[in-house]
Amino acid sequence: MKLFKRKSIPREEQGIVNTTPEQTVRAFLNAFQLRDVEAALSVVDKSVRVEIFPLDVREGGFDDIRTALTDIVTAFPDLHLVIKDVIETGSVVTAELKVEGTQAADYAGAVNQEKHLDVDQAWRFTVDGDHIVGIHVYWCQNQLYRRLAVKRLDQIAIV
């Protein structure tokens, strides 16, 4: 007979998380690398605040990051995501990425011309517990359009 029996409370219920902010972000990025949008979103809080500056997404939310990820894995089915660096500064984690792929569908208004894309990007995540609550995304849309053979910013769909 056990004299002392302590009820085990799950760590989640105690508010204890096992993952570091960097691990949470790496889970997101690893799923993105595998083009698994739903797995990437599994570590994103439903109330996430999203700013994707090149796509003019300001004060966006969960649906905006879902759309952004879906659009890129759809338009670039051979997407190759290189994680160049991940920097943890407290609850903020910044990832430097290179996004590569061959265009197979229209993307960000650019008609598919089967061009190869390679664009350096920076994603700044804010993590609370084991969920991402903020995403700020930076890349140069001029560089992206140049690679996709777009000639003018006011005539993106004209080739």
Next chain:
Amino acid sequence: MTTTEPATRELTSPADVVAAFFEAYSRHDVETMTEMCTDNADFSYIPYEVWGKQRVLRGDGKVRTVGKVIWSGLINSFPDLFNVVHSIDANDKGDVVVMCDIGGTQQSPWGFAAPKGGRFSEPHLFIFHVDENGLIDKIKAYWNGAGINRQLGHLEVD
């Protein structure tokens, strides 16, 4: 006989160093910005690409040879160049990440963008590394160049 204490550099946190860097940038004090960096500090403005017929000029190199020239050129083209720092996040390894807006009113050509008196303000992300002596030894920056060009009325993707 007069003895002089050797000059000592007051060490501050990496976040303070970077905050002071942006203050110098606000004053258009390129010399101080440069002096806050090591002699061999790396510099990379990722979106900076000028495509010529035979070669591409990129914003990659060293602070003293590439960075200083770009900063001076920017201030010359945008005499009221400003920055608004929104956040500075740092760790104990010397990494510092800054979210800010940079903007100004164009008075002379910048890249292929002819001056039309246009004004821009664009979100930027800077990544610094500050060494153990309190000197910046790496500067990287990301922004959306198309956002700036649109605001300046330069619509060619060149």
